[in-house]
Structure formats: structure tokens, C-alpha cells
Amino acid sequence: NVEISRLESPTLLRYLAQRGIPKEIAQKYCVKVDYQLRGKDYYAIGFENNAHGYELRNAAFKGSYPPKHITHISNGNDRCNVFEGFIDFLSAERLRYNDGTDTIVLNSVSNLNKAIAPLREYRVVSCYLDNDNAGRAAFVKLQQELGDKVMDKSALYPNHKDLNDYLMSLYPKQSTKLKL
Known part of the structure; x- marks a missing residue:
């Protein structure tokens, strides 16, 4: 259960701002990914790769949604x-x-x-x-x-x-x- 949407989450944008990344740049290249893991709902910043997988980041998590690729x-x-x-x-x-x-x-x-x-x-x-x-x-x-x-x-x-x-x-x- 993965949903992709425009990156509008204040929490995720604040995380990126703390890393020095402004909203305009983040929204140009990233999306919000909502996903479930072991029955719990999560969301993260998503950066798509060439195989249509996503690198996922938020303040508490660094991972990916397969497949991994450049x-x-x-x-x-x-x-x-x-x-x-x-x-x-x-x-x-x-x-x-x-x-x-x-x-x-x-x-x-x-x-x-x-x-x-x-x-x-x-x-x-x-x-x-x-x-x-x-x-x-x-x-x-x-x-x-x-x-x-x-x-x-x-x-x-x-x-x-x-x-x-x-x-x-x-x-x-x-x-x-x-x-x-």
C-alpha cells in the first residue's frame, strides 16, 4: 500500500529546511510517499530512481522502496x-x-x-x-x-x-x- 502525492507535508518540509533545502527545490524533485509497514502507516520524502523505486527519508527513517537503482x-x-x-x-x-x-x-x-x-x-x-x-x-x-x-x-x-x-x-x- 504505497501512495505518491505532492510534497506538502509541513513536517517533511521542515525536516528538509533543517537540512538547508528550501521547499521550491524539494518540491521540484521529491514527492510524499505514504506507505504501510507491518500494519502501521508511515510517510516520508520520496526521491524516484530510474527503476521507479524511491529513496525514502524523514527525521526518523532512512530507507527505500524497491527496487534500488540510480x-x-x-x-x-x-x-x-x-x-x-x-x-x-x-x-x-x-x-x-x-x-x-x-x-x-x-x-x-x-x-x-x-x-x-x-x-x-x-x-x-x-x-x-x-x-x-x-x-x-x-x-x-x-x-x-x-x-x-x-x-x-x-x-x-x-x-x-x-x-x-x-x-x-x-x-x-x-x-x-x-x-x-
């Missing part, structure tokens, strides 16, 4: 940005790092192999991956597979876990006061 947003550009998760992608939108560039959101580093074939088509691949072992290993693998066209953009947020952590550090008070 999300490829194509704008006909010869450059592509790569993100581990959709919150980092939304953060890049807020920071204006995307500017019409194509995007692949891995939705988990375990989906990295699914991204390699589409990434071969790009002239430049910019990686905004997490500053942890998994993010560094994913970057190395992409560089091995795709060569010198792969660039590491994590130097933009060196003292932060990921791009969203960096965004929240730039606007610490604003992030909780964004209009819903």
Missing part, C-alpha cells in the same frame, strides 16, 4: 555531476552547483556499477561524494573505469562529512528558518 537526470549536457544520495543532490541545487548539468544520484555506493555505463557518455564527470572511505573508494573506482575525465569535487567541502553537512555549515541559522 537516478539519472539528463539535460542533454556533456558534463555530469555524481552524488551518493539525493540530499546531497538537493544541496547542490541550493548551492547552484548543477546549473543544467546532467546528474546521476547513486542512491547508495552499492549502485556504483549501474552508473558506469551512462557515465561513459560524458566528457566530464564531477564527483561530489562523501568524505569517508566509501566515498573515496567510489571515486577511485570511477577513475579506474572512466579515466581522467573524472574529477573529485570533495575538496570544496574538506572538513565536512558530505555536501549537505557543508551546506548546513554555511547557513546554520537560516536552515531552520527557511519558509515552508
Whole structure:
């Protein structure tokens, strides 16, 4: 029992605002997903992947509605940005790092192999991956597979876990006061 609707929930929008993501960006890329689990009703922010599954987030839950897959947003550009998760992608939108560039959101580093074939088509691949072992290993693998066209953009947020952590550090008070 899964229902998809426009993202209007004040609770979910407040959660995203606390992460530095304004309503306009959230509503452009995300939906509200109502679902049942073990007889209980839940709802979360949903970010659709290429296999029509959803990454699900709320203040208390991080998961997915299968199948797991990458999300490829194509704008006909010869450059592509790569993100581990959709919150980092939304953060890049807020920071204006995307500017019409194509995007692949891995939705988990375990989906990295699914991204390699589409990434071969790009002239430049910019990686905004997490500053942890998994993010560094994913970057190395992409560089091995795709060569010198792969660039590491994590130097933009060196003292932060990921791009969203960096965004929240730039606007610490604003992030909780964004209009819903």
C-alpha cells in the first residue's frame, strides 16, 4: 500500500529546511510517499530512481522502496555531476552547483556499477561524494573505469562529512528558518 502525492507535508518540509533545502527545490524533485509497514502507516520524502523505486527519508527513517537503482537526470549536457544520495543532490541545487548539468544520484555506493555505463557518455564527470572511505573508494573506482575525465569535487567541502553537512555549515541559522 504505497501512495505518491505532492510534497506538502509541513513536517517533511521542515525536516528538509533543517537540512538547508528550501521547499521550491524539494518540491521540484521529491514527492510524499505514504506507505504501510507491518500494519502501521508511515510517510516520508520520496526521491524516484530510474527503476521507479524511491529513496525514502524523514527525521526518523532512512530507507527505500524497491527496487534500488540510480537516478539519472539528463539535460542533454556533456558534463555530469555524481552524488551518493539525493540530499546531497538537493544541496547542490541550493548551492547552484548543477546549473543544467546532467546528474546521476547513486542512491547508495552499492549502485556504483549501474552508473558506469551512462557515465561513459560524458566528457566530464564531477564527483561530489562523501568524505569517508566509501566515498573515496567510489571515486577511485570511477577513475579506474572512466579515466581522467573524472574529477573529485570533495575538496570544496574538506572538513565536512558530505555536501549537505557543508551546506548546513554555511547557513546554520537560516536552515531552520527557511519558509515552508
